[in-house]
Each structure stands twice: as structure tokens, then as C-alpha cells.
Amino acid sequence: MLTPISAARTAKDQPSGSSNRIERVAIIGAGGQIGRYLTEHLLKTDKHIVTAITRPSSTSTLPEGLRVLRVDYTKSEDDNAELVSALEGQQVLLITMSVRVPRDNVLKLLRAAAKAQVPYILPNWYGHDPANEPLLRDSMMLEMRDQVDAEIKRLGVSSTLRLACNSWYEFSLGGGPARFGFDFQKRTFTLFGDGNVPLNTTTWSQCGRAIASLLSLKELPENEADTSPTLSQFCNSALYIASFRLTQRDMFESVKRVTGTTDADWTITQESAEVRWKNGWDAMREGDWTAFPKMIYSRLFFPTGDGDYHGRELHNDLLNLPVEDLDDATAAGISMAERGELPFNH
Known part of the structure; x- marks a missing residue:
């Protein structure tokens, strides 16, 4: 409104x-x-x-x-x-x-x-x-x-x-495990919690x-x-606005389609989003800026709906924004990661 x-x-x-x-x-x-x-x-x-x-x-x-x-x-x-x-x-x-x-x-x-x-x-x-x-x-x-x-x-x-x-989708997907949990060089994927918390994310x-x-x-x-x-x-x-409303598991399905991989090709781990946030917060308070992505991203994946704008109505239609293709955006993020174009924090 x-x-x-x-x-x-x-x-x-x-x-x-x-x-x-x-x-x-x-x-x-x-x-x-x-x-x-x-x-x-x-x-x-x-x-x-x-x-x-x-x-x-x-x-x-x-x-x-x-x-x-x-x-x-x-x-x-x-x-x-x-x-x-x-x-x-x-x-x-x-x-x-x-x-x-x-x-x-x-x-x-x-x-x-x-x-x-x-x-x-x-x-x-x-x-x-x-x-x-x-x-x-x-x-x-x-x-x-x-x-x-x-x-x-x-x-x-x-x-x-x-x-x-x-979060910017391509940047966050390809920017290392501290962001959306993916490391495309090592082919690892970290789930925050159960990986089923949705958030809105937008391409550049x-x-x-x-x-x-x-x-x-x-x-x-x-x-x-x-x-x-x-x-x-x-x-x-x-x-x-948003390009996509996704969970981490939705992202992973797109990644597998784009890369032609299966679960067996990835090392998958799981961490509490709340614990990741607390660890990042404590490091930031000590002046460690490398912990900023870990802190700010894990907070979006709390199961409280914060990353989903708490269900607010988007302005996409009012602005005549197009519906984007998820796999195309995923491919762009992976490509940027592989070319080393994105800042990368563990």
C-alpha cells in the first residue's frame, strides 16, 4: 500500500x-x-x-x-x-x-x-x-x-x-560460502538450518x-x-522488489541444473543460522570486517520471515518489472565466481 x-x-x-x-x-x-x-x-x-x-x-x-x-x-x-x-x-x-x-x-x-x-x-x-x-x-x-x-x-x-x-542474487550466490553457502571452486554447500527458509533476492x-x-x-x-x-x-x-523468492534448497536445485551435477558431486554440511550469526556478530564487535558477510547473511535466514519482507506486497507489477529466469541468473553468478570477479569471504 x-x-x-x-x-x-x-x-x-x-x-x-x-x-x-x-x-x-x-x-x-x-x-x-x-x-x-x-x-x-x-x-x-x-x-x-x-x-x-x-x-x-x-x-x-x-x-x-x-x-x-x-x-x-x-x-x-x-x-x-x-x-x-x-x-x-x-x-x-x-x-x-x-x-x-x-x-x-x-x-x-x-x-x-x-x-x-x-x-x-x-x-x-x-x-x-x-x-x-x-x-x-x-x-x-x-x-x-x-x-x-x-x-x-x-x-x-x-x-x-x-x-x-x-541480497543481490548473482553476487550472493557466487560470492562464497559466507553469503548463500556455496563454494563453486571446492564444490561445497552449507545449509543454514534446514535450508527451507525463504527470502527475497534480486539481480543487479x-x-x-x-x-x-x-x-x-x-x-x-x-x-x-x-x-x-x-x-x-x-x-x-x-x-x-525481488527477482526471486527462494530457499537455499531452491537455489541448490538451480545450481545442479546449471552445472549438470547431483547431490553426490557436492560436500553438503549444515549449520545453525542463529549460531553463524552470533559468531559473526562477536567477530565484528572485535573489529573483524571479514565476518560481515557471514553475520549479515545468516541473519536473513532466521526462521522469522525477515528475509521474506514479512510478507509485504512487492512493487514489481507497479514498476512493470519483468519475470526473470532463475537458471539464467544462477549461471551468471556461477560464471562471475569462476572468473574471480566477486569479493570472496570464508
């Missing part, structure tokens, strides 16, 4: 000549893992001028069709005039950064965006259900959400957008399509009677 941010805020109330759509989008991290897919699908719509704001030292390969501005966005707020200038006139700022980047970097971007009067920000949130506080607390993400929300509220300029897509391309579709909606309802989907309906809320 979508709730408008303000029933009185409609396109007809805007100044004459105002556009009721998003035309200018800025993105931090356009060449990164998720950023390149967001950029690719935004460009495909041919509805937006997309500006990549990238560090002067960046060597990332960026797609054609982007407007590229090289700016050091890690500078202090007293020295960010160049960043503010780059953000002026932008309607949306998409922030895509590693979870290991100092959190203050995101806050600096929020403050620069406020100075530039950017109305919408997606503040580096592509994953967990942002409304599930027990899940976020157990995944060390609640403080990050609350810190960003508090800063946005304090600044009083922008509204947040967040993408609830859970589906994430890109979702954001491109969201930003292609009308910004505001035309008038009070207009009930069609709008971008404003997702302000300070979340977009819920």
Missing part, C-alpha cells in the same frame, strides 16, 4: 510551466557494482540527463551517454563548493558506495545536496527492509538508517528514497530497472483525484 507524502501536494499546485517528471539525476559511484546497473537502466529510458560525480583519481569505466563531473566529494563541508555546484539543479541524488566507506562521507553528501536544494536522495540503501528494526539492529544497520534520517530531517530539504531488494539488473522505472513515474499526482503511481508516494518510505 502506497501513502502519499501529502494529499494536498499535486502537480496543479506547482508554478505554471513546471515539469511533473524527473529529468536530472546525479549518481555517486556510477562505475561500481550496483551503480553501473542503475546508470545503464536510467540511460536506457532516454528520459533523464544522468550526471556521474566521480573522484578525480577514479579509473572506473563509465558508460557512454553520461555527463561526467570529476569532484573530490570527500572534502570538508567548508571546502565543498565544487560539489555543491555539481549538485545544483539535480532533482535526484543516487549514492552508491561500499558499506566500508566511512559513514561521514554519506553525511557530507547529504549536506552538500541540501545546500544545492536536491529534493530526493537515495542514501546508499540497496538491500534490507529499512522498516524492519529488529533485522537492522541485528545487522548493524539501524544506526546507519537513523543517522541518515536524523540528518535529512535536520537539514529539512530532501526526502529519502530507499530500495528494499535484499532488476535493481537497475526498478530505480529507472521509479524515476520515470510522474513526480506528483496531477490533482486530488489522481491515484496513479507517483515518485512522491515513495518519499521517506521504501520500494520493495
Whole structure:
């Protein structure tokens, strides 16, 4: 169910000549893992001028069709005039950064965006259900959400957008046993619990399509009677999407089909998801970042429905997202793993 941010805020109330759509989008991290897919699908719509704001030292390969501005966005707020200038006139700022980047970097971007009067920000949130506080607390993400929300509220300029897509499927499948339990080099598979806990998981391309579709909606309802989907309906809320709803055992069946293997070809073990999470949590508190995947993934497989969005209705149909082929996505994840393209943590 979508709730408008303000029933009185409609396109007809805007100044004459105002556009009721998003035309200018800025993105931090356009060449990164998720950023390149967001950029690719935004460009495909041919509805937006997309500006990549990238560090002067960046060597990332960026797609054609982007407007590229090289700016050091890690500078202090007293020295960010160049960043503010780059953000002026932008309607949306998409922030895509590693979870290991100092959190203050995101806050600096929020403050620069406020100075530039950017109305919408997606503040580096592509994953967990942002409304599930027990899940976020157990995944060390609640403080990050609350810190960003508090800063946005304090600044009083922008509204947040967040993408609830859970784990990226190809990345999680091929990224080692700490994630979905698979090691394709050693051909081992670890079941978390009985392996029958379902979760929603999303491909990178589906994430890109979702954001491109969201930003292609009308910004505001035309008038009070207009009930069609709008971008404003997702302000300070979340977009819920998925490519697949799967258990680990469902994934394994797809893996066997793709690889032409049987159970006998794999070494299969079983561990408690709760114990894996506790071990990962304890290691993280001691400063061991290599335990982060183990901690955050095992928490999704608790038998409490957290990885299944607690049964929330998805927005796939509203955004006209396609039904994807599971085995194709599985093959892509395995291929990435075999080529060594994914970060790998035991």
C-alpha cells in the first residue's frame, strides 16, 4: 500500500510551466557494482540527463551517454563548493558506495545536496527492509538508517528514497560460502538450518530497472483525484522488489541444473543460522570486517520471515518489472565466481 507524502501536494499546485517528471539525476559511484546497473537502466529510458560525480583519481569505466563531473566529494563541508555546484539543479541524488566507506562521507553528501536544494536522495540503501528494526539492529544497520534520517530531517530539504531488494542474487550466490553457502571452486554447500527458509533476492539488473522505472513515474499526482503511481508516494518510505523468492534448497536445485551435477558431486554440511550469526556478530564487535558477510547473511535466514519482507506486497507489477529466469541468473553468478570477479569471504 502506497501513502502519499501529502494529499494536498499535486502537480496543479506547482508554478505554471513546471515539469511533473524527473529529468536530472546525479549518481555517486556510477562505475561500481550496483551503480553501473542503475546508470545503464536510467540511460536506457532516454528520459533523464544522468550526471556521474566521480573522484578525480577514479579509473572506473563509465558508460557512454553520461555527463561526467570529476569532484573530490570527500572534502570538508567548508571546502565543498565544487560539489555543491555539481549538485545544483539535480532533482535526484543516487549514492552508491561500499558499506566500508566511512559513514561521514554519506553525511557530507547529504549536506552538500541540501545546500544545492536536491529534493530526493537515495542514501546508499540497496538491500534490507529499512522498516524492519529488529533485522537492522541485528545487522548493524539501524544506526546507519537513523543517522541518515536524523540528518535529512535536520537539514529539512530532501526526502529519502530507499530500495528494499535484499541480497543481490548473482553476487550472493557466487560470492562464497559466507553469503548463500556455496563454494563453486571446492564444490561445497552449507545449509543454514534446514535450508527451507525463504527470502527475497534480486539481480543487479532488476535493481537497475526498478530505480529507472521509479524515476520515470510522474513526480506528483496531477490533482486530488489522481491515484496513479507517483515518485512522491515513495518519499521517506521504501520500494520493495525481488527477482526471486527462494530457499537455499531452491537455489541448490538451480545450481545442479546449471552445472549438470547431483547431490553426490557436492560436500553438503549444515549449520545453525542463529549460531553463524552470533559468531559473526562477536567477530565484528572485535573489529573483524571479514565476518560481515557471514553475520549479515545468516541473519536473513532466521526462521522469522525477515528475509521474506514479512510478507509485504512487492512493487514489481507497479514498476512493470519483468519475470526473470532463475537458471539464467544462477549461471551468471556461477560464471562471475569462476572468473574471480566477486569479493570472496570464508
